[in-house]
Amino acid sequence: MAPTLGKRKRVTREELERPSRSPSPSSESQESDGSEDVQALFRKAFEAKFKPLDIEPVQKKVKEDEIEHDDEEIEEEDSDWSGISSEDENDDGVEVFDYAANNKQPREKMSKAELRAFMSSKPPPLSSASTTTKPTKTPKLTPADTTDPTEASHLKNDLDLQNLLRESHLLSTYNPTYSTRVADPSAPKKSSSVSTRHKIADMHMQSLGAKGSAFSQKSMPMSQRKGIAAKAKLREELRRKEAKENGIILEREKKGDGAGKKASAKRRDVGVGGPSVGKFKNGTLTLSRKDVASITRDGGGSGGRKGKGKKGRR
Amino acid sequence: MSDETVQPLLQFSGHRHLTTRLLLSTLTGRPVRISKIRPSSTRPGLTPYETNFIRLLDSVTNGAQIQFSMTGTTLVYRPGLITGCAEGLGAIGGVVRHEIPRECTRRGVSWWLIPLAILAPFSKGPVNVTIWGDGCITSSTTHGDISVDSVRTCILPLFRNFGIERNIELRVLKRSFAPSQGKGAGGEVQLVFGHQVRLPKTLHLMNKGRVKRIRGVAYAVGVSGSNNARMIEVARGILNKFVPDTYIFSDVSPAPLIPTYSKADPNGKTKGAVGFGLSLVAESSTNCLYSADAASPPLGGITPEDIGKQCAYQLLEKISHGGCAEITSVETMLLLMSMGSEDVGRLCLGKDVLGTEEVVQLGRDVKVFTGAAWGLREKGARDESEEDEIVVSVVGRGVGNVGRKVG
Numbered sequence: 202m203a204p205t206l207g208k209r210k211r212v213t214r215e216e217l218e219r220p221s222r223s224p225s226p227s228s229e230s231q232e233s234d235g236s237e238d239v240q241a242l243f244r245k246a247f248e249a250k251f252k253p254l255d256i257e258p259v260q261k262k263v264k265e266d267e268i269e270h271d272d273e274e275i276e277e278e279d280s281d282w283s284g285i286s287s288e289d290e291n292d293d294g295v296e297v298f299d300y301a302a303n304n305k306q307p308r309e310k311m312s313k314a315e316l317r318a319f320m321s322s323k324p325p326p327l328s329s330a331s332t333t334t335k336p337t338k339t340p341k342l343t344p345a346d347t348t349d350p351t352e353a354s355h356l357k358n359d360l361d362l363q364n365l366l367r368e369s370h371l372l373s374t375y376n377p378t379y380s381t382r383v384a385d386p387s388a389p390k391k392s393s394s395v396s397t398r399h400k401i402a403d404m405h406m407q408s409l410g411a412k413g414s415a416f417s418q419k420s421m422p423m424s425q426r427k428g429i430a431a432k433a434k435l436r437e438e439l440r441r442k443e444a445k446e447n448g449i450i451l452e453r454e455k456k457g458d459g460a461g462k463k464a465s466a467k468r469r470d471v472g473v474g475g476p477s478v479g480k481f482k483n484g485t486l487t488l489s490r491k492d493v494a495s496i497t498r499d500g501g502g503s504g505g506r507k508g509k510g511k512k513g514r515r
Numbered sequence: 516m517s518d519e520t521v522q523p524l525l526q527f528s529g530h531r532h533l534t535t536r537l538l539l540s541t542l543t544g545r546p547v548r549i550s551k552i553r554p555s556s557t558r559p560g561l562t563p564y565e566t567n568f569i570r571l572l573d574s575v576t577n578g579a580q581i582q583f584s585m586t587g588t589t590l591v592y593r594p595g596l597i598t599g600c601a602e603g604l605g606a607i608g609g610v611v612r613h614e615i616p617r618e619c620t621r622r623g624v625s626w627w628l629i630p631l632a633i634l635a636p637f638s639k640g641p642v643n644v645t646i647w648g649d650g651c652i653t654s655s656t657t658h659g660d661i662s663v664d665s666v667r668t669c670i671l672p673l674f675r676n677f678g679i680e681r682n683i684e685l686r687v688l689k690r691s692f693a694p695s696q697g698k699g700a701g702g703e704v705q706l707v708f709g710h711q712v713r714l715p716k717t718l719h720l721m722n723k724g725r726v727k728r729i730r731g732v733a734y735a736v737g738v739s740g741s742n743n744a745r746m747i748e749v750a751r752g753i754l755n756k757f758v759p760d761t762y763i764f765s766d767v768s769p770a771p772l773i774p775t776y777s778k779a780d781p782n783g784k785t786k787g788a789v790g791f792g793l794s795l796v797a798e799s800s801t802n803c804l805y806s807a808d809a810a811s812p813p814l815g816g817i818t819p820e821d822i823g824k825q826c827a828y829q830l831l832e833k834i835s836h837g838g839c840a841e842i843t844s845v846e847t848m849l850l851l852m853s854m855g856s857e858d859v860g861r862l863c864l865g866k867d868v869l870g871t872e873e874v875v876q877l878g879r880d881v882k883v884f885t886g887a888a889w890g891l892r893e894k895g896a897r898d899e900s901e902e903d904e905i906v907v908s909v910v911g912r913g914v915g916n917v918g919r920k921v922g
Contacts (some may be wrong), residue, residue: 294902322685324672324675327802
């Protein structure tokens with residue numbers, strides 16, 4: 202009988218372990234061999250009458266398992282047995298949430314400026330006004346994001362318009378009134394295109410920071426310069442005349458051209474100790490004829506009044 | 516007085532909305548008679564904090580007349596000119612020092628500060644008031660008064676909408692907490708309001724936007740600063756999911772010392788009440804503000820985690836009410852609007868905010884004082900997705916600051 206044999210084997214193993222762990226085995230196993238034989242006899246009789254017993258060996262097995270695991274899991278078993286019984290549903294039912302324990306986010310530091318702005322005695326500034334927050338970063342990105350086609354085209358058109366406004370006077374100089382003097386209306390554009398293009402490029406360079414115009418010659422014979430100036434003046438007069446005849450309104454004439462510049466030139470601002478009239482050099486105050494006239498003449502001009510006023514101070 | 520014959524007394528009854536009525540009376544210059552103030556109570560008449568508020572009104576105005584009945588159940592108030600803190604009218608060095616005695620500890624100092632801030636833009640000169648004393652509680656209270664931090668971060672920025680933004684400061688000189696029975700608080704707060712206007716700008720606030728950032732102040736008075744960290748941790752844990760731009764600052768201060776004034780020990784001082792609290796402010800993309808406050812009760816026994824959680828949930832609730840103004844700031848907004856130029860201003864309010872007793876009564880009182888009622892209409896006509904809000908149209912009185920001719 203296989204089960205019996207198996208059982209006997211188990212018993213022998215138990216006997217081996219017995220001396221080390223005296224309390225754990227059951228009281229029956231502590232009895233003498235004689236009593237065990239009696240039990241075996243009873244069992245044989247029982248099994249002959251009914252059917253082989255297989256409960257006992259299973260029980261023994263469990264016990265053995267417990268014994269084997271005992272050494273390792275004393276604490277764990279204790280904790281298991283102390284709590285709720287081994288019904289598995291209860292273990293699933295209890296859930297513990299602790300936000301304070303789970304949510305340990307790293308606290309990013311606020312900038313000193315933001316701290317000062319918020320914790321000062323003044324009411325805190327609105328977030329749009331603050332400089333360090335994220336919202337300000339996004340507007341910085343917007344110029345770069347030219348993916349929006351309408352925005353890009355708007356920007357381009359705007360630049361073109363500004364350029365056109367800047368250069369329009371050049372165009373109008375060379376075909377001043379779109380008058381009928383030129384036979385072909387398309388011709389002026391063509392003919393002016395080269396020189397105008399150069400001028401436009403020159404202006405662009407100047408706007409980008411060039412020292413001066415490439416077309417202005419620095420040194421040349423005075424007669425030539427005078428000639429150029431006279432010609433430019435003539436051309437300008439002609440342009441204005443034609444415009445007036447045709448009823449076109451041109452830009453305002455510049456006052457500071459040529460001789461006008463000298464007249465409008467104001468007196469240089471002398472320092473605190475400087476003379477209010479005349480020129481002080483080498484310990485001598487030199488008065489020009491004009492200065493004298495302005496002083497002596499009554500109401501001779503603004504200079505005279507000014508001179509008087511300053512006299513009191515000196 | 517001559518105006519007694521011209522202006523009849525406006526009659527009110529009951530102790531409720533006393534500050535609002537006195538405020539409206541002072542702003543509109545109409546005298547009031549308030550009767551039946553707690554007639555059947557065991558302690559009838561005005562409470563100490565209410566008389567103290569009247570005293571504060573008296574100190575920033577000139578020529579006000581106040582009459583109480585024998586029992587204190589009837590009050591006649593004839594307002595004077597709002598002079599602010601001009602030298603020679605009770606101000607020392609341009610500062611009015613206003614004491615709140617120990618009997619007034621039922622109210623937080625914001626109960627005095629908010630009406631004072633509403634008066635200040637209509638004053639003749641700059642307002643500079645220091646409020647101090649045993650009854651000065653800077654934290655939020657269980658009575659429902661907000662903390663001074665919320666006043667500074669949620670109420671005072673609202674004045675910007677009305678073109679009032681320069682020289683406004685609220686300095687917390689000493690922090691304090693609501694004390695238990697028979698003890699003192701001992702806080703000290705200074706309100707500087709240097710921007711006076713002729714008329715506040717007309718306000719049109721229709722779009723509440725979306726909440727984009729949350730800021731807050733955690734304050735601990737006389738207790739460990741770790742309480743602050745615990746409150747902040749919990750509040751951020753809840754709010755960070757909704758708004759990542761959440762930051763709560765921490766303020767730790769020692770308990771205020773209150774002199775005992777005893778003969779045995781002339782220099783003796785006792786510590787004021789201690790505790791910890793949290794003030795949160797949410798700001799929307801259209802600069803609408805929502806605030807929440809929570810603080811430990813006088814008897815203690817509540818963990819900082821609970822305070823943090825309570826405050827965070829309170830903030831979420833206030834935001835869920837909707838509208839461009841929440842319940843603590845709506846009085847300020849509506850009063851300034853009704854004192855504005857003779858033009859219709861509009862403000863969008865949530866139904867839960869508009870339907871409260873305070874706001875409804877405020878509307879009625881404004882109608883009595885100025886003669887112009889508010890117009891209400893539903894907002895959600897255009898887009899159904901919006902939760903229903905009400906647009907309140909307020910006609911300004913157009914008189915504004917009588918003490919100022921320009922500016």
